[in-house]
Structure formats: structure tokens, C-alpha cells
Amino acid sequence: MLAYLVQMASFAAITALMALGLDLIWGLGGMANLGLAGSAAVGAYAAALLGVKLGVAWPLAWLAAALLAAGSGAILAGLTARLRGDYLAIVTLGFAEVMQLAASNEVWLTGGTGGIPGVPAPWRGSLHGLAFDAAFAALAWGLVVVAALLLARLGAAPFGRVLRAIREDDTVAAVAGKRVLRFKVRAFAAGSALVGLAGALGAALEGFVAPDSFSALLTLTVVLALCAGGPGGVWGALLGGVLVTALTEATRFAADALPAVSAVQAAALRQGMIALALILILHLRPAGILPERPRAIPKELR
Amino acid sequence: MIAIAQAIVNGVLAGAALAVPAIAFTTIFAVLRFANFAVAGFATLGAYGGWLVNTRLGVPAVPALLGACVAGGAAAVIVDEAALKGLRRRIRPGEAALAPAIASVAATLLLENVARFLFGNDPQGYDLPVFRDWHIGALAVGPQQLADAAIALVAMTALFLFLGFTRAGRTMRAVADNPGLAALKGIDAARVGRIATFAAGALAGLGGMLIGFDTSLDPLLGFRVMLSVFAAAVVGGLGSIPGAVAGAFVVGLGEEMATLVVDPAYRTAVGFAAILIVLSLRPAGLFGERTA
Numbered sequence: 001m002l003a004y005l006v007q008m009a010s011f012a013a014i015t016a017l018m019a020l021g022l023d024l025i026w027g028l029g030g031m032a033n034l035g036l037a038g039s040a041a042v043g044a045y046a047a048a049l050l051g052v053k054l055g056v057a058w059p060l061a062w063l064a065a066a067l068l069a070a071g072s073g074a075i076l077a078g079l080t081a082r083l084r085g086d087y088l089a090i091v092t093l094g095f096a097e098v099m100q101l102a103a104s105n106e107v108w109l110t111g112g113t114g115g116i117p118g119v120p121a122p123w124r125g126s127l128h129g130l131a132f133d134a135a136f137a138a139l140a141w142g143l144v145v146v147a148a149l150l151l152a153r154l155g156a157a158p159f160g161r162v163l164r165a166i167r168e169d170d171t172v173a174a175v176a177g178k179r180v181l182r183f184k185v186r187a188f189a190a191g192s193a194l195v196g197l198a199g200a201l202g203a204a205l206e207g208f209v210a211p212d213s214f215s216a217l218l219t220l221t222v223v224l225a226l227c228a229g230g231p232g233g234v235w236g237a238l239l240g241g242v243l244v245t246a247l248t249e250a251t252r253f254a255a256d257a258l259p260a261v262s263a264v265q266a267a268a269l270r271q272g273m274i275a276l277a278l279i280l281i282l283h284l285r286p287a288g289i290l291p292e293r294p295r296a297i298p299k300e301l302r
Numbered sequence: 303m304i305a306i307a308q309a310i311v312n313g314v315l316a317g318a319a320l321a322v323p324a325i326a327f328t329t330i331f332a333v334l335r336f337a338n339f340a341v342a343g344f345a346t347l348g349a350y351g352g353w354l355v356n357t358r359l360g361v362p363a364v365p366a367l368l369g370a371c372v373a374g375g376a377a378a379v380i381v382d383e384a385a386l387k388g389l390r391r392r393i394r395p396g397e398a399a400l401a402p403a404i405a406s407v408a409a410t411l412l413l414e415n416v417a418r419f420l421f422g423n424d425p426q427g428y429d430l431p432v433f434r435d436w437h438i439g440a441l442a443v444g445p446q447q448l449a450d451a452a453i454a455l456v457a458m459t460a461l462f463l464f465l466g467f468t469r470a471g472r473t474m475r476a477v478a479d480n481p482g483l484a485a486l487k488g489i490d491a492a493r494v495g496r497i498a499t500f501a502a503g504a505l506a507g508l509g510g511m512l513i514g515f516d517t518s519l520d521p522l523l524g525f526r527v528m529l530s531v532f533a534a535a536v537v538g539g540l541g542s543i544p545g546a547v548a549g550a551f552v553v554g555l556g557e558e559m560a561t562l563v564v565d566p567a568y569r570t571a572v573g574f575a576a577i578l579i580v581l582s583l584r585p586a587g588l589f590g591e592r593t594a
């Protein structure tokens with residue numbers, strides 16, 4: 001039971017890290033990103049391939065994962081940031097699908113649908129069982145805290161203020177002399193980096209990557225985490241990561257407990273539940289459990 | 303040479319089938335001004351609805367297409383009323399409608415899993431007469447594909463007649479063109495929105511069943527062709543119905559031509575490439591006007 005909870009803590013950290021990345025892109029920047037699964041796939045496969053095929057040490061492999069995800073995010077945002085947000089939604093959705101397609105079909109590189117086994121993780125050789133899980137969970141939450149601190153700092157800094165201004169009205173921000181495109185691309189790249197890093201963490205935790213993990217369900221799970229917690233702030237993403245992990249695990253038990261339901265039907269119920277939860281949250285609590293509070297006006301302006 | 307000619311024939315036939323759900327996606331964008339990704343889910347449910355009518359009630363495949371239209375249209379209206387309309391109302395004018403778009407992705411996942419729960423993951427087949435390919439010179443044409451393309455053309459013609467010559471069609475165009483002025487003229491935008499949603503869902507369902515004829519029917523049917531459908535709409539210009547038709551032929555031809563040089567598994571990636579190229583060079587698409 002304890003081992004299970006510790007593992008869930010790691011999963012919650014990974015979801016929270018992705019939610020923090022989405023928070024920067026969507027919560028602060030107001031840009032739709034329906035391609036989180038694609039960024040996570042880029043990160044996971046980069047880390048797995050560097051670790052397994054080239055024997056790169058995990059810190060370097062994770063860094064490369066984040067950078068590659070950031071680069072692909074910057075390209076997507078750069079192409080669409082001048083257009084209405086609907087286009088970014090379409091492009092990011094397509095990006096995720098193409099990444100999954102490539103992961104399934106470039107068998108020489110990715111092992112196809114069979115995936116890549118034996119992805120290295122920190123302390124996998126030296127620690128075992130609960131000690132490994134606990135160390136991993138501590139490392140994952142450590143990264144989440146660092147990312148959250150950075151994001152909180154960024155949100156309060158001029159960069160965050162400009163980003164919020166762009167979210168509210170990018171014409172006004174442009175008139176005020178802000179280079180809207182540059183801010184959008186940077187925020188998108190930085191957010192994608194966090195998602196890519198989370199992907200690398202997931203690959204290390206499972207010791208395995210496969211294309212199945214990077215479907216639209218992953219994207220919606222992270223969107224659900226951020227929406228439930230509350231976009232725009234840091235605490236919302238953290239709370240959302242924990243809540244959504246708890247929800248997906250609870251639905252696993254609930255679906256297993258139902259009699260007269262086949263395995264396929266149980267899986268359908270679980271996925272449908274996530275989708276339904278997201279639709280309900282968007283209607284009932286669009287600002288999340290921990291809504292973003294408007295910032296106080298600085299003293300000198302009052 | 304023969305291979306290229308064959309790819310052109312296949313591409314035109316594929317484009318005709320693709321045009322139907324692409325029109326559905328672009329119609330909703332034109333009238334309700336948001337990207338309704340649940341079109342993929344309507345296509346899947348429509349395909350299953352038609353399959354039930356076809357295999358359980360024993361209705362021949364072509365009349366059973368009506369079942370697909372009804373199932374797709376009903377799914378679209380229910381999803382819109384229950385899950386999307388309320389979110390759309392909160393969007394300020396001129397703003398991109400992100401919350402309804404995200405909810406529509408969730409709706410697609412929900413519909414996909416409704417189909418999975420009811421019918422399982424295994425691919426199903428329609429009761430179709432089996433024809434041998436026709437050979438014209440060195441070219442092979444499947445009678446089924448030809449019939450699908452003809453059905454798609456009939457559906458498109460019906461839509462153009464509806465939009466051009468009926469009162470409901472004309473009010474729909476008025477709302478798409480200028481919602482403020484349409485409201486001033488006493489047009490009930492909510493009612494027009496419902497009609498557009500049903501029509502789009504019906505077309506998506508029909509398109510889904512045509513795709514099912516050509517491949518097979520499983521819960522991921524809509525999701526698999528989704529990227530090609532969106533690509534067709536974006537290439538033609540989001541919100542333009544003639545654009546969606548032209549875009550569908552461009553994407554259909556592009557996908558078939560691309561399979562000459564790349565692995566056929568990547569055919570939907572061609573759609574993605576088309577989106578990126580169009581957005582970089584001419585974001586308004588072939589026929590579109592509104593981009594900002």
C-alpha cells in the first residue's frame with residue numbers, strides 16, 4: 001500500500017509539472033495548447049533514446065528533452081501566434097497526432113508500437129523497491145517545487161505582467177509597445193519545456209516508453225488538472241495534478257469493482273469519466289478551485 | 303506514370319469523401335465561430351448509427367446512410383446543447399473561443415468511449431455487395447469508392463441548394479456573414495445555430511459512414527481522419543464551404559501523391575504539413591477572408 005502511494009506521488013508530480021507548463025502557456029499566455037501529449041512524447045523519446053542508445057547520463061538527457069520540446073513548441077507558436085487562437089488549437093492537436101504517428105512508425109528509431117524498454121532512471125541500479133520509488137518521488141516533487149517557484153517569480157515579474165496583458169487583449173499590449181509575438185513564442189517554448197521534462201520523468205519512472213501513452217487522453221488529463229486546480233496561479237496546477245491522479249486511480253478501482261462490465265467497457269468508462277469531468281469543470285468552475293486573484297495595484301500607482 | 307495517374311484518381315475519390323466532414327467542421331466555424339473538434343465524434347457515432355440500421359435492421363447500405371445522418375445530427379445537437387453552448391456564451395466578441403474548443407475535444411473522447419462501451423474495440427463491417435474493381439486502361443477504380451464519391455457529391459449539392467434557395471439556408475448565411483446585422487433583422491441566431499449544428503452533425507455522420515465503407519468501423523474512426531478533415535477546412539479557409547470542398551480535394555490528392563514517396567502510414571501527416579504550409583504562406587486559406 002505504501003509503495004503504491006509513493007508511486008502515485010510520482011505520477012502526481014509528473015501531472016503537476018505538465019500542468020505548470022500548460023499554466024504558463026494557457027493560464028498566463030491565454031494560448032490554447034491541445035498538443036501537450038506531443039511535447040511530452042518529444043521529451044520522453046528524447047530522454048529514452050539518449051539514455052538507451054547513447055548512454056547519456058540522466059540529467060543531461062532530461063535537459064535535452066526539455067530543450068527539444070521547447071524548440072518544437074517555439075516553432076508551433078511562431079507559425080500560429082499571429083492568427084486567432086483557434087488555429088493554434090488545430091495545429092497543436094495535429095502536432096500531437098503526428099508525433100504519435102512517428103513514434104508508432106519509425107520502428108528503426110523508436111521500436112514502433114513495442115516501444116523502448118530499459119530507460120535509465122536516477123538510482124535505478126543502486127536503490128530498489130520502496131527506496132527507489134521514494135527517491136524518485138522526492139526528486140520529481142523537488143523539480144515541481146523548483147518549476148513552481150520559477151513560475152511564481154515569472155508571473156510576478158514584468159514578463160508575467162506582459163503575458164497577462166496579452167492574454168486579456170493583445171492589441172492593447174501591442175499598442176503599449178510590447179512585442180506580442182516574441183512574448184507568446186517564449187512563453188510557449190518555456191511551457192513546452194516543462195511538459196517535455198515531465199515526459200522524460202515519466203519515461204524514467206516507467207522504465208519504458210510506447211506511443212500509446214501519448215494520446216489525446218494525456219492532453220485532456222493535464223487540461224483537466226489545470227482547469228480543476230485553477231489556471232493563472234501556481235497552486236492550482238499543483239492541486240490539480242494531485243486531484244487528477246487521485247481521480248484516475250479512483251476510477252480504476254471503481255471500474256474494476258463493477259460487475260458485468262468487460263475490460264474494454266471498464267476502460268471506456270474511465271476515459272469517458274475524464275472527458276465528462278473536464279466538460280463539467282469548464283461549466284461549473286471555469287476559474288478552478290483556486291482561482292487566480294487579480295494582483296494588487298502597486299502603491300505608487302494608487 | 304501509371305502510378306501517378308492512379309494516385310490522382312484515388313485522390314479525387316478520397317477528396318470527395320473527405321469534403322463531407324470538412325464542410326461540417328467549417329459550417330460550424332462559420333455560423334457559431336468556434337472550432338468544434340467533436341465533428342470527429344459525430345462521424346464515429348453516425349457511422350455506428352448507420353451500421354445498426356444496415357446490419358441489425360437489414361436496410362441496404364445506401365438508404366442506411368440516412369440513419370448515419372440522423373445519429374450524427376442528433377449527437378451534434380445533444381453535445382452542443384449540453385456541453386458547448388453554455389461555454390460559447392461566455393466568449394467575448396472577437397476573442398478566440400478556446401473553452402468550447404477544448405470541451406469539444408473532451409466531447410469527442412466521450413463519444414468515442416460511448417461507442418467503445420456499446421460496441422467494443424473490434425472493427426465491424428457493413429453489409430455491402432462486393433464488386434470487382436473496374437479497369438479503365440491501366441487504371442483501377444473501385445465501384446464502391448466511385449459510389450461513395452457520387453453520394454458525397456449529392457450531399458454537397460443538397461447543401462448548396464439548401465444554403466442558396468431556402469429561407470433557413472439564407473438566414474444561416476446571414477448569421478455567418480454578420481451576426482449583428484442578422485440579429486437586427488430579427489433572425490433568431492440560437493435557432494439558426496441549432497439548424498447549422500444538426501446539418502453539420504448529419505454531414506459528419508454521413509461522411510463517417512462513407513469512410514467506414516472504405517475502411518472499417520471502430521471507435522477511433524473519426525479520430526483517425528480528423529487531421530485530414532481539419533486540414534481540408536484550414537487549407538480552404540476556415541468558415542468557407544466552397545473552400546472546404548476545394549481543400550478536401552487538395553488534401554485528398556496530396557495524401558495519395560505522398561504515398562508514392564513516403565510510407566502510407568504517414569498519409570495523415572500530409573494533412574498536418576498542408577496546414578503548416580498554408581498557415582505560413584496564406585493564413586486565410588484558398589477561399590477564406592476572416593483570419594484575425
